Amino acid sequence: MWDYEVDVVIVGLGCAGSAAALTAFDAGAKVLVLEKNAEGGGNTRYSGGSMRLYTDVIKSADYIEHLCEGTTERDVIETFIEEASKNPDWMKGLGAEIASRHLPKKYPTSATVAYPNTPGSEGMGPRVQVKGMTSSAGVEMWGVLARQVAQKQIPVLYSTPVRQLLRDKDEGVTGVVAATTEKEIRIKARRAVILTCGGFEYDPLMHLNYFGHRYFALGNPGNTGDGIRLAAELGADLWHMSACAATLSFKFPEFEFGIRQFIPSPGFIFVDQLGKRYMDETGTDTHLMWAPTSYIDTKTLQKTRMPSYVIVDEDTRTRGPLAETGRGKVSDVYQWSPDNTAEIRKGWIKAANTVAELATQLGMQPDALSTTVAQYNLQCVGGYDPEFGRAPDTLVPLGRPPYYAVEVWPCLYNTQGGPKRNARAQILDVRGQPIKRLYSAGELGSLWHRNYPGAGNLSEALAFGRIAARNAVAEAPVRG
Ligand SMILES: Cc1cc2nc3c(=O)[nH]c(=O)nc-3n(C[C@H](O)[C@H](O)[C@H](O)COP(=O)(O)OP(=O)(O)OC[C@H]3O[C@@H](n4cnc5c(N)ncnc54)[C@H](O)[C@@H]3O)c2cc1C
Numbered sequence: 001m002w003d004y005e006v007d008v009v010i011v012g013l014g015c016a017g018s019a020a021a022l023t024a025f026d027a028g029a030k031v032l033v034l035e036k037n038a039e040g041g042g043n044t045r046y047s048g049g050s051m052r053l054y055t056d057v058i059k060s061a062d063y064i065e066h067l068c069e070g071t072t073e074r075d076v077i078e079t080f081i082e083e084a085s086k087n088p089d090w091m092k093g094l095g096a097e098i099a100s101r102h103l104p105k106k107y108p109t110s111a112t113v114a115y116p117n118t119p120g121s122e123g124m125g126p127r128v129q130v131k132g133m134t135s136s137a138g139v140e141m142w143g144v145l146a147r148q149v150a151q152k153q154i155p156v157l158y159s160t161p162v163r164q165l166l167r168d169k170d171e172g173v174t175g176v177v178a179a180t181t182e183k184e185i186r187i188k189a190r191r192a193v194i195l196t197c198g199g200f201e202y203d204p205l206m207h208l209n210y211f212g213h214r215y216f217a218l219g220n221p222g223n224t225g226d227g228i229r230l231a232a233e234l235g236a237d238l239w240h241m242s243a244c245a246a247t248l249s250f251k252f253p254e255f256e257f258g259i260r261q262f263i264p265s266p267g268f269i270f271v272d273q274l275g276k277r278y279m280d281e282t283g284t285d286t287h288l289m290w291a292p293t294s295y296i297d298t299k300t301l302q303k304t305r306m307p308s309y310v311i312v313d314e315d316t317r318t319r320g321p322l323a324e325t326g327r328g329k330v331s332d333v334y335q336w337s338p339d340n341t342a343e344i345r346k347g348w349i350k351a352a353n354t355v356a357e358l359a360t361q362l363g364m365q366p367d368a369l370s371t372t373v374a375q376y377n378l379q380c381v382g383g384y385d386p387e388f389g390r391a392p393d394t395l396v397p398l399g400r401p402p403y404y405a406v407e408v409w410p411c412l413y414n415t416q417g418g419p420k421r422n423a424r425a426q427i428l429d430v431r432g433q434p435i436k437r438l439y440s441a442g443e444l445g446s447l448w449h450r451n452y453p454g455a456g457n458l459s460e461a462l463a464f465g466r467i468a469a470r471n472a473v474a475e476a477p478v479r480g
Contacts, residue, residue, distance in 0.1 A: 002175070003185040006032040008472045009176055011162045011227065012197030014042025014220075015458055016442025018145040019465025020194045020472075021154050022094070027473040031154055032187060034178050036161035036222045040149070041142045042198050043219035043414055043443065044458065046328050049137025050101045050127040051088070051462070052455040054081045059123025066118050067451040071239060076447050079423040083463035088128055090462065096144040101127035101455075102137070114285040114453040127455045136327045141458070160185075165193060165230050165438070171478040172436025173234070192437040192472035195427070196465060199244075199415030199443045200225030202256075210241040210417060213294060213306060216251045216258040217412040218328040227444040231419035234438065235429045241417035243450045245457070246290035248308065249411035250323060252348050257329040258411030259336075261310060264320035266394035268312045269376055270408065272305045275359055275368035277376065280385070282394040287452045290410035307407040309362060311355075311373070313398040322349070322406065340404075350405045358403045373398050414457055418445030425468035437475055439468035 007029035010017050017033060018040070024031045033040075054060040061077045068077070088098045113121045132140030149156065157180065164177040166186070175188040200206040201217035203225040208214060217223075232238065248270065250259040270281050272295075279292045293305040312322065321336040322343070336343065343349045352358035355373045356366035376398065379385050383392040419427040419440055426434035427445070441464035443457050 001186065002188040004032055005188040005190065006030045007189070007191045007477070008469065009034065009187055009189040009193045011176065011193065011195050011230075012036070012042065012442075012444075013040035013149070013156055014196065014198060014442065014461065015044035015141070015145065016461035016465040017042075017194075017196035018149050019462045020196055020441055020469040022145075022148055022152065023466045023469035024473050025152055025154050027470065029191065029473045033149075033154060033156040034160045034162050034176070034187070035156055035158050036197070036226070037220070038159050040146060040156065040158070041220070043201070043223060044145070044461070045138055045142040046219040046331065047138035047141070047413070047458060048327065049129045049139075049141045049458065050455040051129065051459045052084065052127055053088070053125030054085050054123065055125040056123035057081050057085075059120040061123075062120030063118055063124055064120075066120065067115065067453060068447070068449040069451070071449045072447045073423070075423045076421070079467070080447055080460060080463055083467055084459040087459055087462045090466070091130060091141075091144060094144050094148045096141070097131040098128050099131040101129050114287070115451065124453070136331065138327060161226065162197070162230065165234055167234055168478070173438045174478050189437070190477040191475040192439055194468045194472055195227045195231060195419070195438070195440040195444055196442045196461075197227040197444055198223035199418065200228060201412045201415055211244065211294075213303060213410070215244070215246055215290070215410050215412050216249075218249065218258050218260060218330075219412070219414065220329065221256065227440070228418050231427055231435075231438070231440070231445075234435055236419035236427050236435060237430045237432070238417060238445070239420040240446060240449050243416035243448060243452070244290060245287035245413040245416070245452045245454075246410040247286045247413065248289045248293065248310075248408040250348070250406055251409045251411065255330065255333070258409065259330045259334070260324045260328050260411070261322060261406070261408060262324035263310065263312060263316060263322055265316045265396060267316040267396040267398060268310055269372070269398070270308050270310055271369065271372055272308050273302075273364065274304055275364040275372050277372055277388065278305060280388040280390045283389065283391055285454065287413065287454050291450075293410050307409045309405045310408050311358070311369075311398065312404050314400040314402055317404050344404070348406060351402045353401050353403075355398075355403050358405055362405055414443045416443060416446040416448045416452065418443075421445055421447075421464070424471050425464050426471070437472075437478075439472050441465040441468045
């Protein structure tokens with residue numbers, strides 16, 4: 001009947017899966033990890049690798065509770081903060097060196113805490129990351145976790161997506177069905193199954209259903225919402241399905257994933273398809289940039305901010321690459337040119353000698369964009385942006401031609417939604433009862449809701465990965 005029999009089956013090998021696998025293994029359990037891709041790392045590998053420190057449990061819990069707007073129970077939040085506070089020491093125990101977060105700051109952005117006016121924000125600590133030889137803290141973090149999984153010889157079946165959970169009416173979840181390249185296999189989980197298979201960044205239909213719009217993504221194409229369907233089939237309640245962390249970035253037809261914009265000077269604006277500004281471009285937290293783009297014109301039903309455009313002048317263009325290609329999925333395949341000329345030649349960046357000509361290329365009314373740029377430049381002289389409150393030291397005019405434009409779309413760091421979990425990392429059914437022997441961790445059914453403050457997903461993945469594993473190992477073995 002069974003191709004494998006183990007204590008704990010772990011579905012997906014990213015940050016949460018490896019934390020769960022290492023913890024269950026150290027507790028003496030026989031573990032098997034199933035990973036859909038030919039290699040592990042998931043979104044974790046492509047991430048910025050920053051984790052949050054929490055200096056005060058109660059105050060940080062107040063802060064997160066406010067951000068979650070009552071959707072996440074207080075005990076889940078407090079358990080998270082207490083466990084996540086152990087992350088740096090736990091990572092050090094695996095051989096990592098922990099350093100302050102390195103922030104490549106090209107213009108003033110939001111401070112350490114994303115939403116400083118939210119009650120409890122003073123309880124939030126700084127961000128830290130794994131230090132290493134590469135410039136990507138996500139690669140370094142994943143390197144530490146992957147090395148430990150390999151050194152402990154924890155078995156991983158790659159290119160083996162889990163297709164179904166198996167449930168006995170008395171015992172609960174007793175195993176999984178997965179697909180290797182050759183055949184379907186059945187794996188018995190004597191104690192529990194832990195779902196750590198990420199979000200739905202690459203399921204466009206789910207974006208339309210849950211966000212109301214099509215988004216693109218910066219990370220792992222294997223994250224297609226499988227865990228949500230697996231858990232829903234067993235009656236799991238879903239939460240935070242409309243929540244995500246997404247920034248405004250580039251998407252070109254050559255790649256299925258987005259490329260992070262990283263404008264090298266504050267001399268830029270975002271405009272919609274009518275040529276109008278609509279946000280504080282330099283003061284909006286990167287994870288929340290999706291929010292103003294959700295706008296729909298109620299008369300025409302047009303989504304006039306998808307795509308939007310970033311507009312820069314010659315000074316900004318010559319200051320450095322407009323994109324960051326050192327991390328995110330693009331890091332595997334494309335290096336942006338230092339002066340953006342290769343991307344102008346490809347047609348990714350549109351160029352024109354006047355703002356009006358640029359507008360025509362973008363299909364806008366020339367006057368509309370010219371007026372917007374003229375108004376913005378005037379505000380730069382006065383150092384005051386009355387409509388959007390952009391910080392005076394970021395009000396740098398668009399001066400010297402040529403002028404340039406690139407399409408920008410909301411691009412997902414990650415989604416937050418999925419099966420609801422409790423403080424023990426058990427997946428809950430629609431009546432609020434744990435589905436027996438089924439656990440989850442990571443961005444699949446994350447505790448975060450829409451007001452995401454940054455550096456919380458990796459912290460949660462590590463913390464709930466360990467919590468899920470401890471509780472899974474403590475389950476009595478299934479009978480028979
Ligand atoms: C560019 C970028 C920057 C980011 N920066 C940060 C940051 O600095 N700090 C932060 O906290 N967060 C950051 N994030 C978000 C963070 O990386 C993720 O939320 C986190 O890595 C999620 O970890 P995970 O283990 O839950 O999922 P993942 O690391 O995505 O792992 C899930 C794994 O499950 C596999 N899988 C999927 N379906 C199946 C299946 N059916 N069967 C088996 N396996 C399956 C996937 O292939 C994948 O390997 C960033 C994300 C991106 C893309």
